[in-house]
Amino acid sequence: DADVTQTPRNRITKTGKRIMLECSQTKGHDRMYWYRQDPGLGLRLIYYSFDVKDINKGEISDGYSVSRQAQAKFSLSLESAIPNQTALYFCATSGTGTSGRVYNEQFFGPGTRLTVL
Amino acid sequence: DQQVKQNSPSLSVQEGRISILNCDYTNSMFDYFLWYKKYPAEGPTFLISISSIKDKNEDGRFTVFLNKSAKHLSLHIVPSQPGDSAVYFCAATSSGTYKYIFGTGTRLKVLA
Numbered sequence: 142d143a144d145v146t147q148t149p150r151n152r153i154t155k156t157g158k159r160i161m162l163e164c165s166q167t168k169g170h171d172r173m174y175w176y177r178q179d180p181g182l183g184l185r186l187i188y189y190s191f192d193v194k195d196i197n198k199g200e201i202s203d204g205y206s207v208s209r210q211a212q213a214k215f216s217l218s219l220e221s222a223i224p225n226q227t228a229l230y231f232c233a234t235s236g237t238g239t240s241g242r243v244y245n246e247q248f249f250g251p252g253t254r255l256t257v258l
Numbered sequence: 259d260q261q262v263k264q265n266s267p268s269l270s271v272q273e274g275r276i277s278i279l280n281c282d283y284t285n286s287m288f289d290y291f292l293w294y295k296k297y298p299a300e301g302p303t304f305l306i307s308i309s310s311i312k313d314k315n316e317d318g319r320f321t322v323f324l325n326k327s328a329k330h331l332s333l334h335i336v337p338s339q340p341g342d343s344a345v346y347f348c349a350a351t352s353s354g355t356y357k358y359i360f361g362t363g364t365r366l367k368v369l370a
Contacts, residue, residue: 145301172356181267183362184302184347191356199357231301235356245351246292247358249301 164232
């Protein structure tokens with residue numbers, strides 16, 4: 142079973158629509174992240190969260206919002222999608238796992254391919 | 259302002275030879291560095307990391323070298339195998355911030 146899951150895996154939407162990408166994890170990690178990947182630009186940090194009440198902006202947060210509904214769930218919203226938000230979106234986790242071990246590396250979900258027409 | 263740079267978008271290497279992937283950073287506060295491998299249609303997976311208190315870390319066929327004075331790190335894969343063909347990202351962070359900045363990636367192709 143996947144430890145970090147993302148839904149949907151693929152989404153096509155139109156300009157101006159609101160869309161939510163969801164991320165869930167079973168690793169028990171406290172830290173969760175949202176990145177987007179664009180050709181030639183690598184992975185860029187959108188938002189990150191250290192716990193339910195701690196949300197931080199990343200490098201490119203404009204046009205996005207997030208919600209940490211529980212330790213295991215972190216959602217990314219595009220309030221009014223625009224074509225240049227077409228990208229591959231990844232959720233990631235890190236932190237102290239259920240075993241008590243501290244993970245400095247991140248564990249990524251499989252990604253959501255979003256197309257905004 | 260790209261704080262972590264991978265200046266080679268792609269690299270081709272013959273099977274069995276050494277692959278060297280490079281990464282440069284500009285922020286002197288970075289003190290922990292990681293490499294990830296990414297196959298198509300999958301999320302990145304962690305490969306190896308290094309703390310700034312070391313200049314080398316080895317794990318099997320993978321070795322990461324850190325040159326703090328040059329703000330440069332490299333990933334060596336020896337011997338390279340076709341299954342190593344993937345996109346490789348380097349990432350950097352400052353201890354305690356838990357904010358990771360990624361490079362643009364290098365696509366490695368290992369030719370059989």
